[in-house]
Amino acid sequence: xxxxxxxxxxLVMGMTNKxxxxxxxxxxxxxxxxxxxxxxxxxxxMFVYSYEKLSINESVPSRFSPECPNSSLLNLHLHALQPExxxxxxxxxxxxxQAATNEKLFxxxxxxxxxx
Amino acid sequence: xxxxxxxxxxxxxxEGNPLTVKCTYSVSGNPYxxxxxxxxxxxxxxxxxxxxxxxxxxxxxxxxxEFNKSQTSFHLxxxxxxxxxxxxxxxxxRDMLGDMRFGAGTRLTVKP
Numbered sequence: 001x002x003x004x005x006x007x008x009x010x011l012v013m014g015m016t017n018k019x020x021x022x023x024x025x026x027x028x029x030x031x032x033x034x035x036x037x038x039x040x041x042x043x044x045x046m047f048v049y050s051y052e053k054l055s056i057n058e059s060v061p062s063r064f065s066p067e068c069p070n071s072s073l074l075n076l077h078l079h080a081l082q083p084e085x086x087x088x089x090x091x092x093x094x095x096x097x098q099a100a101t102n103e104k105l106f107x108x109x110x111x112x113x114x115x116x
Numbered sequence: 117x118x119x120x121x122x123x124x125x126x127x128x129x130x131e132g133n134p135l136t137v138k139c140t141y142s143v144s145g146n147p148y149x150x151x152x153x154x155x156x157x158x159x160x161x162x163x164x165x166x167x168x169x170x171x172x173x174x175x176x177x178x179x180x181x182e183f184n185k186s187q188t189s190f191h192l193x194x195x196x197x198x199x200x201x202x203x204x205x206x207x208x209x210r211d212m213l214g215d216m217r218f219g220a221g222t223r224l225t226v227k228p
Contacts, residue, residue, distance in 0.1 A: 004159070031214075042206055042218035043160065056215065090159050092216075099214035102148045102166065107159030 006091050006108035014116050015081060021111045023074040023091030031097025032074040033105065034066060035090040043090055049074060050097035081115045088112050118143045118211040120190075122219035129197045129226055137192040137222045139207030148210035149190045151181055152218075153203050160206065166190060177201070197226045 004025045013019050023032065031050045035043035048056040049068040063085075065077040074091055092105040120141045129135045141147055146168060152160040164175025166183050174180045181192050192205060207219040 006159075033216075040204075040221070040223075042221050045215055045217075048215065050214075056213065088157070092159075097214050099210075099212055101214070102150075102210065103214075104150060104162045104165055105160075105216050107152075107161070109159045110157070112157065 004091055004093055004106050004108035006089075006111050008111060009109065010112045010114075012114045012116065013078065013081065015083075017081075018077070018079045020078065021076040021089055021091075021113075023076075023108055024072055025093045025106070026072055027093065027106065028071075029093035029095055029106070030071055031094045032068060032071075033092040033094075034074070034076050035092060037088045037090055037110070039088075047076075048097060055097070078113075081113075083115050086113055086115045118209045118217060120149070120207045120209045120217065120219040122205075122207055122222045124222050125220070126223045126225070129224070131199050131226050131228050132196050135194050135197040135201070135224065135226070137205050137207075137224060139190045139192065139219060141188050141190055141207075141209055143209060145212070147183075147190075149181075149183070150208040150210070150216070151175065151179070151190075151192050152206045152208060154206065154221075155203050163192070163205075197224075199226050199228055202226045 007022045034046040037043040046060045047066040052068045067075040088110045090110045091108040094103045149166040151163040154160045171183045
């Protein structure tokens with residue numbers, strides 16, 4: 001199994017809603033990532049978990065809250081989002097997340113989020 | 117800081133012709149360079165990565181990349197383009213913290 005599975009594929013939410021994005025992998029990877037991608041732009045790193053610990057938070061607003069319940073699962077909790085948060089949210093995983101390696105990332109297909 | 121640059125927003129080629137998508141890098145130490153492809157409304161798919169010592173790296177779907185240390189480039193190439201190669205291509209570098217940093221992307225259009 002070399003897949004990263006993200007649910008839901010599409011999500012429409014109001015600015016007062018609370019929702020969660022889910023990501024799952026069964027490759028035994030110990031690093032998982034959340035990226036945000038606006039249309040026709042490169043993915044931007046939001047969060048990195050390595051061995052279930054948040055190792056990097058790229059100064060993302062607190063209305064985004066990550067959670068890593070175990071090494072196979074990654075959630076992104078959303079609350080009080082703004083219309084400018086509308087984007088494709090990508091989850092990825094890699095074997096260890098260690099620096100100075102040519103370890104590749106495996107990406108999910110993403111959740112297309114629209115905030116009204 | 118580790119970074120990559122993709123100087124072309126758009127590359128157009130005719131089917132059957134060779135294609136090149138350009139990438140230059142700025143790294144300290146060993147370069148950990150990658151190419152990814154993205155089809156509409158999908159995640160990124162890994163194409164290939166630089167392996168120390170190999171100036172020509174072969175990857176998925178017939179793509180290859182040429183590493184040139186003197187020009188600090190890692191251009192993506194394919195000898196004969198297919199219409200199905202039309203997509204968004206990202207060059208990326210893994211930085212000293214282990215994070216993958218992407219270039220701005222190049223949209224490749226292959227016309228029949």
